[in-house]
Amino acid sequence: MTQRLVPLLRPSQSMAPQRRNRSRFVPGVAIGIAALASLVPFAYLVIVSLRPSSQDGGSLWAELFSSVPIGQYMLNSALVSIGSAVIVVVVSALAGFGFAKLPYPGSKAAFAVVVAGISVPVATTILPNYLNLSHVGGVGSYWGPILMYAAGATPFSTILMANFFRSLPDELVESGIADGAGYGRVFTEIMLPLSMPALVTIGVLAFLGAWNDLLIGLLFLPDPDMRTISVGIASLESVRSSNLDLVLTGSLLSAIPPIAAFIAFQRYLVSGITAGISK
Structure with missing residues (x-):
């Protein structure tokens, strides 16, 4: 059998x-x-950028840099994007640690307000924020769009950081307090090093969001010399309306820094997002 x-x-x-x-x-x-x-699509942009210019038969890259101050636009975008990313990282790390490890009366309600902030479209807040910031010099200054980008990215980043800190044992905080370290040292010397994947994740996401945005940069930086790269590329249509290849070449140049940031920090992004949404 x-x-x-x-x-x-x-x-x-x-x-x-x-x-x-x-x-x-x-x-x-x-x-x-x-x-x-x-x-x-990215390969198509590379192929187009290697074509000769329709104006004089030269390089499209040379025509791009001679048409608009593309280098200044890149610097403007870097300033705005890095500035907003730094604010997001600092505020979200502090707020996330407070929500996760330092509960207080009403903290759940406050966290619910932060969660609700994700559902508010940025476009609905642009007009009142534009009017308010215009009265204090935020329109036409770099710090205006920096605050706008930071405010838009902070709710999600705070939730991700709070969930990440909740995944860490409470004993880490308790042992540090018992040793006389205080909450400040526990945060900076214990929690921040352990939360590096989540910090890099929210920083990169905030950078990418600010770098690729067009609307806020267009409204809050009206000075042509202060344009971001997205606004500068859009302005190429008025400079060379018949040369679509030039616009596509500028789009390729604009995509290089975000791609480089993603490649450089990709090993942190996966672990950071996974840990931030696990709870």
């Missing part, structure tokens, strides 16, 4: 590796298609 059962078990056992391979093949194909769909 045993000898008859053994052959019957072998086919099902041999099918198990095939099923596992099939289950891995389908997601792999889907990921490959998604990756290809993402790379095709």
Whole structure:
């Protein structure tokens, strides 16, 4: 009887590796298609940027830099994006630590308000913020859009940091307090080093959001010399309305810093977002 059962078990056992391979093949194909769909537009931009200029037959890159102060636009975007990212990281880390490890009466209600802030579209706040900041010199100054970008990214970043800090044992804080370190030293010497993946994640996301934005930069920085790269690329249509290749070349240049930031910090991004949404 045993000898008859053994052959019957072998086919099902041999099918198990095939099923596992099939289950891995389908997601792999889907990921490959998604990756290809993402790379095709970027590859097209690279091909276009290598074409000769329609104006004088020279390089499109040379025409781009001669048409607009593209270097100044890049510096303006870097200033605004890095400034807003720094504010987001500092505020979100402090707020997240407070919500996660220092509960106080009404902290749950305050955290609910932060969560509700995610549902508020940025476009609905631009007009009142524009009017308010125009009275205090925020329009036409770099700090105006910096605050706007930071305010828009802080709610999500605070939630991510609070969830990350909740995933850390409370004993870390308790042991530090017992040793006389105080909450300030516990935060800076224990919690911040452990939260580096989450900090890098919110910093990169805040940087990318500010770098790629067009509307806030267009409204709050009306001076042509203070334009961000997104606004500067949009202005190319009025400078060379018939040369679409020039606009696409500028778009490629604008995409390089975000891609470089993502590649440089990709190992932190996955772990940071996973830890921030795990609870």
